[in-house]
Amino acid sequence: MYGPTDLPTVEFRRLSPGPPVQRGRRRITWSLGVFLAVLLLLLVGGGMYAVAPLRDPLPAATVKVTLPTSMAIPGTVPRMPWPRSGQAMISVDGVGTFGAFGGSKPLPIASVTKVMTAYVILTEHPLAAGEHGPKLTISAEQAAAYPAERARGESLVEVRAGEIITERQALQALLLPSANNMARILAAWDSGSVAAFVKKMNAVADDLGMSDTHYTDPSGLDPDTVSTAEDQVILASRAMELPAFAEIVRQKRATIPVAGTVRNYNELVGRGGVVGIKTGSTDEAGGCLVFAAVVSVDGRKLRIVGAVLGQPGANTPVQLDRVFAVTRSLLRVTANVLAVHTLVEAGEQVATLRGPLGAGSTVNAIKRVQVIGWPGLRVRLNVQIPAVSSGIPAHTEHGQLTATIGAGEPVVAALRTGAAMEPPTTWERIRHHR
Structure with a gap:
């Protein structure tokens, strides 16, 4: 048995804490890192994915x-009252050609030729509105030719040697009573000779694109002077742009030296808006007319230009009556169908x-x-x-x-x-x- 003093001594020691257990914490830390990394990738990648289309320029509309x-x-195409024979064309300046009839064979054009004669004179010697221009003196030779010209039945104005006439008066004699002798006088005044002037007429026709026209004289008396309705419409539109030409061809009469008062052969002038231009008639050419008229459409002035060639008849009055009748019909239909569309x-x-x-x-x-x-x-x-x-x-x-x-x-x-x-x-x- 042991006594109290003999009891064995028991020694108690406080155990110091050891190092922490790391396994659980490492697992948590690793999981959190993975989560954050994935989130970052999603945010960064998604943001770049979202921004990419905003950086690209949009295509234009x-x-x-x-x-x-x-x-x-739209509407019914108008039917034109074309003549039964010859040629015809009608056009509206700034709008277009209304139509044509009779093909494009060159035909004699008689005194319609004088439109080109006047056009060449006025482009070589321009006249302002109302201006008379330079003076011409009729030579003894030109005056002496008058009796023989008259005997041939030509369309003339009387002239005398030494007569002084202005350019405007000469053009009035040319275009109103259609004086053949004044065509020759003007040609010689401009170019020195008729032949030289005719060359100039043909050169101008070429420049204007009148490909089916050929002039052999300045008056149109020669049947070898030929053209087409289309070519004459081209020329007439250009000639009407010349103020002096447009003034003269719309006159019903004029007074010139020696011949006195002369009248316009174009009986349509002053009727139905007609403001010119030139008649022509011979046995070979028949009745011919190049014409211009002004109509009003919705307050706007429009100029109609046309040509009718080769109308039959036994003599000049009959030929011109027929060409006037055809022209009146063409103008009436054209004026009626021109409208705002x-x-x-x-x-x-x-x-x-x-x-x-x-x-x-x-x-x-x-x-x-x-x-x-x-x-x-x-x-x-x-x-x-x-x-x-x-x-x-x-x-x-x-x-x-x-x-x-x-x-x-x-x-x-x-x-x-x-x-x-x-x-x-x-x-x-x-x-x-x-």
């Missing part, structure tokens, strides 16, 4: 024109706009697009629309439509957008990119 490049004025209505769509991501709008005419003409006449159309980046407001003026007939003045009309074409939002761009 596309434009599709819905109008044709040309169209015929609507090609495009106000608000009518002429093009579409298509944005880069499907947005769109229309381009429409602001007001009616109208031209003066006749049914069947072709009109050229040209739509010009500026480029659009990605959007455009509603009802904004944008572009123009041009309508042109022949060589006339174009009709220009403004265009505007329909509904607004909004540029795409950021979200639409990102979504579209996906």
Whole structure:
């Protein structure tokens, strides 16, 4: 047995803490790192994915024109009262050719030739409106030729040696009573000889594009002086641009030295808007007339120019009566069918706009697009629309439509957008990119 003093001594020691257990914490740290890394990749990668389409430029909007490049004025094409024989053509300055009849074979044109004679004189020696110009002196030789010319039955004005006549008076004698001798006098005054002047007439015809015309004399008495209705319309339109020519051919009469008062053979002048131009008649040529008339359409003055050649008849009065009758009919129909025609209505769509991501709008005419003409006449159309980046407001003026007939003045009309074409939002761009 042990006594109290004999009990064994037991020693208690405080155990110091050992190092922490790391396994669980490492697992948590690793998982958190992976999570953060994945999140970062998602954020960075997704952000780059979202920003990429915003950095790319948007393609421009596309434009599709819905109008044709040309169209015929709607309606029934008018039927013209062409003559039964010969040739004819009628045209409206600045609009176009109304029609033609009889082909393009060159025909004798008689005193219609004097249109070119006057045209050459006035281009070489221009006269202002109302001006008389330089003076000519009739030579003894020219005066001496008058009796023989008269015996041949030519159309003449009496002249005397030493007579002084102004350029305007000489042109009046040429164009109103159709004086053959004055054609020769003017030719010699301008070029020194008739032959030299005829060469000049043909050169001018070539310059004007009168390819089926050939002049052999300045009066038209020679049947070898030939042309076509089409060529004479070309010349007449140019001649009427000369103020002195247009003044003279619309006169019903004039007073010149020696001959006194002379009258215009063109009985249509002053009727139905007729303002000229020149008659002609011979056995070979028949009745001929180159004419001009002015009509008013919607407050605008338009000049009609035409030619009728080769109308039959036993003599000059009959020939001219027939050519006058044909001309009156042609002018009446032309004046009646010339009107204002609507090609495009106000608000009518002429093009579409298509944005880069499907947005769109229309381009429409602001007001009616109208031209003066006749049914069947072709009109050229040209739509010009500026480029659009990605959007455009509603009802904004944008572009123009041009309508042109022949060589006339174009009709220009403004265009505007329909509904607004909004540029795409950021979200639409990102979504579209996906």
